[in-house]
Amino acid sequence: MTASATGGRRAFLRSACKHCVGMGALLPGLPALAQDNAAASPLPAERFARPALETDEGGLWGMMDREETRLRRSPFVVRDVELNKYLQDLVCRLGGDHCPDIRVHVVRTPLFNATMAPNGMMQVWTGLLLRAENEAQLAAVLGHEIGHYLERHTLERLRDLRSRAAFAQFIGMFGLVGAIGQLGALAGAFAFSREHETRADRLGMHLMKRAGYDGRQAAQVWDNLLGELKITGGEDAGKRSPMMATHPPLESRRDDLLKLAGDASGITGAAEYNQAIARHRFGWLQDEIRRGQFEESLVLFNRLLARNPLDSQALYARGEVYRLRAGKEDLQESLNDLTRVTAFEQPPAEAYRALGLVQKQRTDGPSAVQAFEKYLSAAPDAADSGLIKNYIAELKP
């Protein structure tokens, strides 16, 4: 794929809407965050009126409106009425009177992020939905985004960029659009200030607790993300990851969110959440595998399996990543996972394929053929059926 000016401009437009959650960091604001009383957060009581077109805010809304028109047609948008209603209802519980002004779009991108534009366009990436463990964790992220929206942080950011001629940064980001990890860096270039992130954290906590969720789940979100960030960022990832450049250091952010959360009252909504994403989850796991960032994926899949060792989809995903990474002990680890998952009542067809490929590498021909035949029986029209049939022919005596 080549970098394109179009892609760069779109990235800016997308970034102008928001930023966030997956990506944050801040230092000076933390004490204030820790001492704030969430219940005292002032929220705008009235819905926002559309700003006059000739103002800078009106111009920003116009840009975001055009971006939303494009987004509505995008093949990356997940068009699932039930999932969208679930998310829209969640946003309404968080946003209260502002609910009619916020429109949720689920975007198929295997990274942890959600964004919010000043015109009310909210994007939720599927990588976030895969990583959230329950409704409360998702509410923490979306509440944070709504916090930016309610305080018009994007407008302040735009004015700040203009006053500091920071568009040089914008130009510098062209040509970097390549690896998906760099999308985070691109996003980070236009991230909110630390002060904004701290305010959004505080408002998000207020909103999620007001909606009845367990506020401690907000801290868990960052704890979970930190594990993945350490793969490329090392032990200090929470302090200096580019994805967190303007957010508080993750460790202290987690601690301060815990203080704000207070007692353990509130729901997590795990069952409701699992049901809402069930239809799409396997596809999102496959998107995660396709990223090819095996170590990060293993952190995620290990976490999913620690929470539920009988999660057949996650077990397949981990076995597949071990197979693809093909390190020293990986073949055996893959064999262990795939053998387990294919013993489940209704394993994914892909698990038989992966098991057959592992057995073939181990030169266990009969076991490989058996697994391949089960794969083709479960998925006779599979794209790689021609190759698999050829493998079977080669392996059969």
Add this chain to the structure above:
Amino acid sequence: MKKILIASSVLVLAFLSGCMSITKVEGEQVVNNRMAVKVADAWNKVSAPGTKQPFDMWTQEGLTLDHLRLWAAVKPGQALLVHPAGSVPMGQKAPRVPTYEAGMQPDQLVSLFEVMYSADGSIVNMTKVEPAVFAGEKGVRFEFSVTRKGDDVLLNGVGWVSQSKGELFAATFLAPKLSFFPRLLPKAESIVRTAQIRG
């Protein structure tokens, strides 16, 4: 805001046009001194500034519309693409890139290209994978679709890959599904059919 965006776009275009090298290729061409192909219709070879990629990239209509990538004699441990210099933030480890390893199975080779084309957030779906001969060696041919992240364009692609003496040889062709792919694929295939390993 609009003026700033226009000015930015002009600067970017000036930057790109000033540094991208485009040369005409026709007749017999040799990729990486190891794979010869015969080019009936002229193509444009594009070399981006900065980091040298381990593949030749050719196009008929321009890189946003189509590209034919050719890899020759990729060694074990060598990546199929290289991150541009300076693209990895300070203090960060570079993300993994699809890397060829000795003895990879055909399905593993196909996965390398699947990951490569997914790397910018595009959606890649393999639609057909079957044994084939490429550059005179037994290998695999794969067809795939790409929903490109940068502009939402739907593309179709075809790839060919084989191994010889522990080295990888491959080609991929990608173009928008509508009009360009069916029109340009025969031109790409006519080149791929002539691929021969040297040495």
